[in-house]
Amino acid sequence: MAASETHGNEPPSVAVVGGGIVGSAIAVWLLAAGFAVTVFERDPDGRPPSTGNAGVISLSGISPLARPATLAAAPGWLLDPLGPLAVRLADLPALAPWLARFAAAARPSRVARATAALGFLMKTALADHNELARRAGLDRHMRRTGSLHVFDSDAGFRVGAAEWRERARHGIDYREIDPPEARRMAPALTGPFARAIFAPADWTVTSPLAVLTGLRRRLAGALRAANVVALRPEPERVVVVTADGEASFARAVVAGGVWSRDLVRQLGVAVSLEAERGYNTTFAGLDLDLPLPVFFDDHGFCATPLADGVRVGGAVELAAVDAPPNFARSAAMVKKARRYLPDIPETGGVRWMGCRPGTPDSLPVIGAHPQDPRIVFAFGHGHLGLTLSAATARHVAEVVAGRGDRNLAPFSIARFQ
16 A cells, blocks of 8 residues: 655645544545545445434534433333343443443533533534535535424423423523424324423434435545554654555544544553444335424434435444344334334334444543644544534544644543543
8 A cells, every 4th residue: 555645745644544424524624624635444335323323413412321310210221121221241341341431420510511511512513514515515415303302201201301401501492392282393293292392403414324425425536445453653654554554644533433442542542432332223215294303212212204214213232343233122112113103114124233432421532642643533422423523523623733622622532541
């Protein structure tokens, strides 16, 4: 593989490790900013987690997963192997350190800090998405739909409403509504539920896969099919090592999702990152009057209308990335969804599983290597990969250019040291 160092007046060369939604967004932003970019993607023909998400740009989603209400509900959830949260028992010893950090991150003071940090990223997320779409030539891929959140009982609603009040303190708008109004917004929602919340700020993309494909189209010949096995910092360059050879760059960005942790640890930096595996089923050609996403908050999943079809999915399964998928989880979510949306078929659809990269505090890692600013980290977005992809791209481009933002301190990898 030929070297890619910077010479003379040539633009600085940057390797981006990872071609999912975050890595591709970063690469497009860097290209537009004048950098010479090469993207290394381990499986360009595969379906990264960003293609299987709900398709929601969740501008209201500033609440970390680790919080007191989650810890209170977790024992009940864990008793149901097909419930909103599952831990693969065979992987429990390896997951124990992450779970301990997760419990610590649920302290109220840390929840408040994490919420404020996510709120900071979210303040510019929509503007950043619009700018990224302009740079990538992605017209009309987003629409403002808002989102519905339904609750089975008044007790569940009270827990959810407390979370929304916390979001409101950071400028997130929401409205409490009754079932008849919710059904006017989503006529297919004919099953029973007690209360609902409408979040007007959220947007929906036509198709997560189409967004990723569009970004990669803009990258053209900059995308290489290669599995990066190491980064080697040298005095005048950063060497990217793959199974096929080596290439040299002025800078490197690690944006490889959960697989980033191996590269990071080889660089002598600690990180707590595990796979929050999600499942979904997409029903193509379904005639369902569902104009906006509906989240079933008591059960940890949602139904979203996409160009690909109606997608039912979500929840969290903590497991090794190479553990076999448990598609009974997909079937369980479809069964539950039919309580509310009875026109969803009992069978059929296309099932999918993906490994969302999750940190214990729900904050992505965004920022430079503490000892080598030529290497920049951008991973760990969990459920917010699509939502925060454009904002992350803008911030990473600033860090790569040497213009770091002190507001990124909560996202530094130094918090794991």
